[in-house]
Amino acid sequence: MTALLQVRDLVKTFGTGDVETRVLRGLNLAMQTGELAALLGPSGSGKSTLLTILGTLMQPTSGSHTMLGVDLTTATDRALTEFRNLHIGFVFQFHNLLPDFTALENVLFPTAVREGRETAAARGRGEELLVRMGLAERVHFPTANLSGGQKQRVAVARALMNRPELVLADEPTGNLDRASALQVMDLIGEINREEGTSFLISTHDEKIAASCRRQIVVGDGLVTG
Amino acid sequence: MIYALKIATRYLTASKAQTALLVFGVAIGVFIFIFMSALIGGLAEFIITTTAGDMDHISIQAEADDPPLLLPPRGTVLLVQQASTRTSAVLKDTAAFMPLIEALPGVIASSQQINGSGFLIRGALTTQVSISGLEPGKESAIINLDGYIVEGAADLATGGMLIGKTLAEDMDLRLGQSVRVQSGLGIEAVLTVTGIYEIGSGPRDSQQAFVGLATARTLFAMPQGVTRVEFKLTNLFDADATTLRIRALTGLDAVSWTEAGAQLLAALQTQAQLGVILEGFAMLTIIIGVASALLLSTYRRRPEIGIMRAMGAARWFVMVVFVSQGALIGLLGGLVGAAAGYGVLLFFPPRESFGPDSTGLPIDITQGAYGLAIVLTTLGAIAASILPARAAARLDPVTAIGQ
Numbered sequence: 001m002t003a004l005l006q007v008r009d010l011v012k013t014f015g016t017g018d019v020e021t022r023v024l025r026g027l028n029l030a031m032q033t034g035e036l037a038a039l040l041g042p043s044g045s046g047k048s049t050l051l052t053i054l055g056t057l058m059q060p061t062s063g064s065h066t067m068l069g070v071d072l073t074t075a076t077d078r079a080l081t082e083f084r085n086l087h088i089g090f091v092f093q094f095h096n097l098l099p100d101f102t103a104l105e106n107v108l109f110p111t112a113v114r115e116g117r118e119t120a121a122a123r124g125r126g127e128e129l130l131v132r133m134g135l136a137e138r139v140h141f142p143t144a145n146l147s148g149g150q151k152q153r154v155a156v157a158r159a160l161m162n163r164p165e166l167v168l169a170d171e172p173t174g175n176l177d178r179a180s181a182l183q184v185m186d187l188i189g190e191i192n193r194e195e196g197t198s199f200l201i202s203t204h205d206e207k208i209a210a211s212c213r214r215q216i217v218v219g220d221g222l223v224t225g
Numbered sequence: 226m227i228y229a230l231k232i233a234t235r236y237l238t239a240s241k242a243q244t245a246l247l248v249f250g251v252a253i254g255v256f257i258f259i260f261m262s263a264l265i266g267g268l269a270e271f272i273i274t275t276t277a278g279d280m281d282h283i284s285i286q287a288e289a290d291d292p293p294l295l296l297p298p299r300g301t302v303l304l305v306q307q308a309s310t311r312t313s314a315v316l317k318d319t320a321a322f323m324p325l326i327e328a329l330p331g332v333i334a335s336s337q338q339i340n341g342s343g344f345l346i347r348g349a350l351t352t353q354v355s356i357s358g359l360e361p362g363k364e365s366a367i368i369n370l371d372g373y374i375v376e377g378a379a380d381l382a383t384g385g386m387l388i389g390k391t392l393a394e395d396m397d398l399r400l401g402q403s404v405r406v407q408s409g410l411g412i413e414a415v416l417t418v419t420g421i422y423e424i425g426s427g428p429r430d431s432q433q434a435f436v437g438l439a440t441a442r443t444l445f446a447m448p449q450g451v452t453r454v455e456f457k458l459t460n461l462f463d464a465d466a467t468t469l470r471i472r473a474l475t476g477l478d479a480v481s482w483t484e485a486g487a488q489l490l491a492a493l494q495t496q497a498q499l500g501v502i503l504e505g506f507a508m509l510t511i512i513i514g515v516a517s518a519l520l521l522s523t524y525r526r527r528p529e530i531g532i533m534r535a536m537g538a539a540r541w542f543v544m545v546v547f548v549s550q551g552a553l554i555g556l557l558g559g560l561v562g563a564a565a566g567y568g569v570l571l572f573f574p575p576r577e578s579f580g581p582d583s584t585g586l587p588i589d590i591t592q593g594a595y596g597l598a599i600v601l602t603t604l605g606a607i608a609a610s611i612l613p614a615r616a617a618a619r620l621d622p623v624t625a626i627g628q
Binding site for chain 1: 235
């Protein structure tokens with residue numbers, strides 16, 4: 001295993017003066033490639049903020065953030081967008097699919113937006129991912145016609161489309177029933193084992209956390225365990 | 226770009242009712258634009274047809290020589306000369322300058338004339354008339370005599386004469402009858418009425434006679450040259466520029482119609498400006514409508530914009546998605562509005578029927594500015610979409626997804 005990402009002395013504050021809130025207070029974290037890690041902690045501990053910074057959607061107030069050897073704290077918005085597209089996948093709690101597109105079109109988005117069109121090769125990869133997610137019969141379904149579990153599996157497929165090194169999942173099973181949640185976690189575990197994709201999964205669910213090989217506990221803006 | 230266009234199209238087709246309403250709104254604006262263009266253009270055509278249609282656009286008249294002084298001047302000499310209707314000054318070198326002027330771009334017709342005053346005498350009846358000698362074959366070069374003929378033909382080749390209907394009635398003259406014509410010089414000729422016209426203008430119908438140029442030469446003892454040449458242009462608003470070119474080319478004192486018709490020119494220009502203002506308002510309505518609709522769409526799709534950005538869509542990509550929506554709405558609305566405008570304008574009488582006797586609105590279907598309306602609408606809609614598109618592109622993905 002090689003180093004995937006490292007954050008050092010990460011600080012993130014919101015607001016200024018009397019209303020300033022320090023969410024991350026000098027957090028340190030390192031991840032290796034191929035890790036399947038759960039991010040645990042109470043609400044307000046800074047899990048989501050950490051995931052947002054690791055996903056390059058937000059810059060820290062101070063501290064360093066490197067991934068794959070690239071210093072992401074000094075990169076431009078354009079460079080971060082390109083980096084995010086190539087190396088990071090996202091799975092959100094509420095699937096966040098594009099509602100006016102089919103399952104396949106949603107999965108293809110990260111590749112199509114980079115290549116400027118939906119290529120045959122991308123379509124092949126997208127269909128393969130959807131089949132792997134157990135959605136062979138739902139490839140061309142509008143996402144509005146899918147169940148919650150199916151939508152979340154489409155979201156996982158979309159996160160994997162560009163073969164990213166890291167997938168950040170913020171409560172990916174938080175909105176699913178137990179059966180669907182386990183199904184999604186099984187798929188994540190399978191992808192992690194077979195493709196070596198790293199996962200960092202924020203969750204409150206101890207069973208979900210237990211299914212991950214590493215548990216990272218965040219409390220009061222710091223990694224506590 | 227192709228993928229951004231696909232997403233834009235999907236957004237539009239996903240909200241069919243909203244898109245249809247938006248396109249309908251744009252189409253109404255385009256329809257108004259086209260209707261106003263056709264109306265303003267038609268009105269201008271109507272005014273030109275009824276007032277300026279039969280006038281020359283550029284004329285060159287021989288300059289009368291200064292009266293000779295009978296006494297050698299001592300000190301300042303003051304002279305007063307009454308303008309004479311009698312023809313004396315002659316343009317001699319027409320053969321040299323006419324081909325040059327006729328070859329100028331925009332010159333579509335020319336007429337060499339010998340004008341003067343005289344009398345029509347029939348028995349005890351005598352009427353003073355203005356006599357215009359025209360080149361046979363060019364009778365309708367300036368005034369559309371062919372179009373005004375009510376009896377006979379506008380043909381001066383056979384040595385005949387054309388008179389107005391009122392003059393014919395006053396003199397009790399009918400087609401084929403002969404009448405004695407006496408010029409101001411006292412030279413007489415007997416001519417046959419070969420055509421009777423009705424222009425609708427009092428003096429021309431009651432005090433004007435047209436004869437062949439050869440006849441006019443005899444009547445006014447002018448074996449060479451002419452007293453006036455007139456030109457018509459493709460576009461009468463080019464008259465000033467062409468006049469300057471003629472002056473530079475020939476050294477002759479060419480006169481544009483705008484010098485004598487300043488009021489008409491001002492009226493036409495005011496009307497054209499009014500048209501531009503009304504068309505501008507129609508375009509502004511379209512721009513505001515598209516901008517507000519797209520701003521609303523941007524707001525409604527904030528979470529999706531956030532997702533796109535999170536998935537690696539660059540800011541420019543988001544901008545192109547929303548600008549493409551504006552362009553598509555503008556293009557579609559422009560096409561629908563232009564088609565509707567053309568369809569409605571088909572029910573109005575054609576421009577050929579414009580004239581003093583025509584009733585109803587003088588709307589000219591050929592001046593609908595359809596292509597311009599479509600292009601301006603598309604450009605306007607693109608311009609209108611830039612602000613919402615910029616707002617969309619600048620959205621913070623974290624905030625947008627959280628909504």
